[in-house]
Amino acid sequence: MTYGQAPFLIAAAPNGARKTKADLPNIPITPAEVAETARKCQQAGAAMMHLHVRDDLQKHSLDVGRYREMLTEVRASVGDDMLLQVTTEAVGMYSADDQMNMIRELQPEAVSIAIREIAPDDANFDQLKSFFAFMREADIGPQFIFYAPSDVARFNQLVETGVLAGQKFPVLFVLGRYTDGQVSDPADLLGFMGTSQYISEWMLCAFGGFENACILTGAGLGGHARIGFENNHLLVDGSPAAHNAELIAQAREGGRLMGRHAATGAQAKKIMQPVW
Numbered sequence: 001m002t003y004g005q006a007p008f009l010i011a012a013a014p015n016g017a018r019k020t021k022a023d024l025p026n027i028p029i030t031p032a033e034v035a036e037t038a039r040k041c042q043q044a045g046a047a048m049m050h051l052h053v054r055d056d057l058q059k060h061s062l063d064v065g066r067y068r069e070m071l072t073e074v075r076a077s078v079g080d081d082m083l084l085q086v087t088t089e090a091v092g093m094y095s096a097d098d099q100m101n102m103i104r105e106l107q108p109e110a111v112s113i114a115i116r117e118i119a120p121d122d123a124n125f126d127q128l129k130s131f132f133a134f135m136r137e138a139d140i141g142p143q144f145i146f147y148a149p150s151d152v153a154r155f156n157q158l159v160e161t162g163v164l165a166g167q168k169f170p171v172l173f174v175l176g177r178y179t180d181g182q183v184s185d186p187a188d189l190l191g192f193m194g195t196s197q198y199i200s201e202w203m204l205c206a207f208g209g210f211e212n213a214c215i216l217t218g219a220g221l222g223g224h225a226r227i228g229f230e231n232n233h234l235l236v237d238g239s240p241a242a243h244n245a246e247l248i249a250q251a252r253e254g255g256r257l258m259g260r261h262a263a264t265g266a267q268a269k270k271i272m273q274p275v276w
Helices: 031-044 064-078 096-106 125-138 149-160 186-191 208-220 244-257 265-271
Strands: 010-012 048-051 083-087 110-114 141-146 169-175 199-206 224-227
Touching: 010 031, 010 244, 031 048, 031 064, 031 244, 048 064, 064 083, 064 096, 083 265, 096 125, 141 149, 169 186, 186 208, 199 208, 208 224, 208 244, 224 244
Parallel strands: 010 048, 010 224, 048 083, 083 110, 110 141, 141 169, 169 199, 199 224
Antiparallel strands: none
């Protein structure tokens, strides 16, 4: 497959862990709201959903029961042609053990995992090796999250020492998470490029009004995109999007102008498959 024919995977991130209805009245929170959002995002060009769940007070949660309810409702809404990914994001609330226990119990088809959260400086490598082996046997697809080049170095170490036994893995580059004002710039991508030989496919997400510019820079360089109210709710003209699907459609059209066509759900599953 040549570059111009490579599908462009758009993942919708409709809510994240922090924003509530008080911050953004149209952010989807409940399983029913997220299921409706997933259907509209799928129609707009998204082939993957990045899912968070909340408790009754809209606070971030890793509750397995809530995840099962969310996954059931979203799957019923979108059918089989969409990849559903859950998150293990800690948000200062959950330990690495909590995250691993959630994945072991839930056994989702796909999960995003921040390297700095699952493998902190004091991580037990034997425990981690056993956990990653479980994921492989259970056919759970990981996407490893990098906030900075130091996270890439840690990821490389895990692969090279055999703690993360495999050849190549899909990853997410987070642009501008720790910059002033948390506003991303397309140039933020440069610090991640070419930093690991163990990456199969890469995706990026970005914050603020330049989200789409970052996404299209990534599309032009062969990457994929995570887009949605989790990180940004503004369209390229600065006006607020009424729905996550508007951001998806905007990126889909930009990707098309870059010679990339939106991936299908079947293609998304291949793109996000690690090479164990």
